[in-house]
Amino acid sequence: MIEPVTGSSTAVLDAPATTPPGVGWASGPLGEVQAADRELARQTARRYRAIAVFAATRPASADRAQGEHGAMAAERWAARPEVLRPVSEWTTQELSIALNVSAQRAEDELERSLTLTRRLPLALDALETGVIHPGHLWCLLEHVAPIADDAVRTRVQRELLDWLAVRHRVTTPAQLGDRVRRVVARHDARDAARDLARALRQRGVSVRPERTAGMSAVTVICSTPEAQAFVRALSAYVDALETDPADPRSRGQQTVDALLDLVLRPGEADLPPVQALLTLVASVPTMLGGDGPGEVDGQVVPAEMARQLARAFTGLPPTDPDPSTEPDIQKGSGGLPPQWSAGGEPVDTEGGPVDRAAAELSAEDFDRWLDDLVRQAFGEDPVMPPDPDDHPGAMVEGSGTAPPPLTGGSAPQPDDVASRPGGEWWAAADRAVEDASEALLVLDRALSSARRMVGTAERADAADEAVWATSPAGRVSAAGDALTALTVAADRDRASLADLLGRTAGGGLADRPRIALTDAVTGALIALTDLPALRRTGTCGRPACRRRPEHCDHDLTGRPGLGPPADSPGYRPEAALDRFTRARDRRCRFPGCRRRVPAHGDLDHVHRWPDGPTSAANLAGLCTTDHRGKHQAPGWTHRLGPDATLTVTTPSGLTAVTEPPPY
Incomplete structure (x- = not known):
């Protein structure tokens, strides 16, 4: 409960020690808003913990077991989130009554509470102390909580929270989400790649009704580069239309009309061809095969997508995976591929020998190959436990009769009770004990097989990691900087990168590839250059002199180095300065804003021109709204x-500070 605030803006009853806002405490009513917001975050964390404690008092052991009559349907149980499986299915109904919400809303709250307490405890602590607020949780729940490895998940949480703790800046949920995607892509690159592969299979177009009758929303799910190009192209079509001052349509309405004309009336609309300009940013290690993510117009994309997109932009063919890390697809002796060891351990676990064998062998050969594989891995076929659905009394499908009795005798019928002597009852009891012992033996064998299978998978995964770590891609990912990455990269990757950077046209390039030189510690952009400029900087510059500048005795006054471009003489920045400033800022620099800077304007002179120069030290990228506010508010x-x-x-009197987003 939030108590009335009097005097100090932080005077909230029973409030624990909290982290002050990054911009400090405001005075007056705005300070009361800040204090109330911190108390809401604290109470939200307490609420999540209380729900988790309540769930612990309602274990799933009280429910009917799977296969038992009246139990939850197998399909529903399998679709349940993992964190809910130890909890009784009736917990949701009890919680919905207590909170006066629907059962689905209560289940969502229960899942979120258990996920935070069990998988994101550091984030929950940060919520309670005010480091984050409830709006920050969605990106952590969506991207960090699914990480399977506990150590990696904890490391990602700690890195993100440490970043927030020392940042002392306005950090919106969208800004934290961008940071989360980068950190997860770096620490959990393989799972991120698998997630992307699964997501690409879910691409599609859907329609749903809007709240207003007669209106609908169309949703397109596609890759980030496709989405950015799609939106840029639509905006370019709208820009190409002749402007009519009497046209009452907003820009959004014009964009929808252009889309409908292009799709529904492709031959009738008089729309000129347009070009969508996308900016791809990828580090040298990423281009050499490393795991670091890239950017497309400021949106994080996985490393492999960045590499293939760069080659597509420059008209180069897509690359295949490193042949040194790709096993041969051949059948070994006895139908067992050579990628499997004598112990039946696969070299790779996804998209590997099993998938290739299924694609190359006939159904009969594949079954025989799989049987050989199981025998080599686990010995003779283990006796598996009976299906839980095959309980006594179940009908045999298609026969309409009861299943045969269990070995060792079945339960006596009621009409046999009076006719059986006592000795037969003891014999029946002995047989029942023997049946139970056999069932336990079967279960023990099945568990042993499962343990061996898990061990085999873990060893295979460890072997796969070891092979990858010694491959060129693994060495590049482990490199601390771009120069080290170039040193350890494979020859073909260095040649491919040089070919890409040397391109001046062709493919989808709108401009020559640029090289962004960044600070290795802060990630700040130092210079934006290209290969010819780098070569010129590495020599004296005199026509006949090829000595390096540090060993040259010529007068090098005014020799350009690697840094921001020179000032522009007029109001408009020249091409090099405009390119550098947009590459440095990328998005609106106003605190908390993430809108993109318009393509042909809104580089603001912080000190009004001509009192302030047109230079990198006096230009900042702002969106149209914040540019207007800077001059008018x-x-x-x-x-x-x-x-x-x-x-x-x-x-x-509040002060907020923003830096250019690091590379």
Whole structure:
């Protein structure tokens, strides 16, 4: 419960020690809002913990077991989230009554509470102390909680929360979500790649009704590069239309009309061809085969997508995986491929020998190969436990009769009770004990087989990791910087990268590839250059001199180095300066805003021109709304530091600082 705030804005009853806001505590009513928001976060965390404690008092052991008459349907049970399986299915109904919500809403709350307490405990602690607020949880639940490895998941949580703790900046849920995707892609690259592969199979178009009768929303699910190109192309079509001051349509309405004309009336609409400009950013290690993610217009994409997209942009053919890490697809002796060891351990576990064997062998040969594989891995076929659905009294499908009695005798019928002597009852009891012993033996064998199978999978995964770590891609991923990555990369990858950077046209390139030189510690952009400029910087510059600048005795005054471009003489930045500033800022620099900077404007002179120069030290990317606010809103001040740090002070005295997003 939030108590009335009097005097200090932090005077909330029974509030624990909390982390102050990154912009500090405001005075007056705005400070009361901040204090109330912290108390809401604390109470939300307490609520999640209380729901988890309540769930612990309702174990699933009280429910009917799977296969038992009246139990939850097998399909529903299999579809249940893993964190809910130890909890009674009736917990949801009890919670829905207590919270006065639907059963589905109660189940969502229960799943979220158990996920936070069991898989994201550090994030829940951060919520309770005010480091994050409830809006920050969605990206952690969506991207961090599914990480299977407990150690990796904990490491990702700690890195994200440490980043927030030292950041002292406005951090919106979208900004945290962007950081989460980058950290997860770096720490859990393989699972991220598998998730992307699964998501690509779910691409599609769907339609759903809007709240207003007669209106609907169309949703397109596709890859990030396709989506960015799609939106950019639509915007370009709208820009190409002749402007009519009397046209009452908004830009959004014009965009929808252009889309409908292109799809429904492709031959009738008089729309000129347009070109969509996308910006791809990928590090040198990523281009050499490493696991670091790339960017498409500021959106994180997996490493392999960045590599293939770069080659597509430059007109180069897509690359195949490193042949040194790809096993041969051949059948070994006895139908067992050579990728499997004598102990039946696969070299790779997904998309590997089993999938290839299924694709190359006939159904009969595949079954025989699989039988040989199981025998080599686990010995003779283990006796498996009976299907839980095949309980006594179940009807045999298609026969309409009861199943045969269990070995060792069945339960006596009621009309036999009076006719059987006592000795026969003891014999029946002995047989029942023997049957139970056999069942336990079967279960023990099945568990032993399962343990061997898990051990085999773990050893195979470890072997796969070891092979990958010694491969060129593994060495590149482990490299600490771009120069080390170039040193350990395979020759073919270095040649491919040089070919790509040397391109000046062809394919889908709108401009020559640029090389972004960044600070290895902060990720800040230092220079945006290309191969010819790098070569020129590495020599004296005199026509006949090829000595390196540090060993040359010529006068090198004014020799350009690697840094921001020179100032532009007029109001509009020249091409190199415009390109550098947009590559440095990428999105609106106003605190908390993530809108993209428009393609042909809105590089703001922090000190109004001509009092301030047109230079990288005086230009900041702003969206149209925040650009207007910077010039029109009273009482705001903006300062741009030498390192492009933008400091914004509000009329109420709060100070927020933003840096260019790191590479």
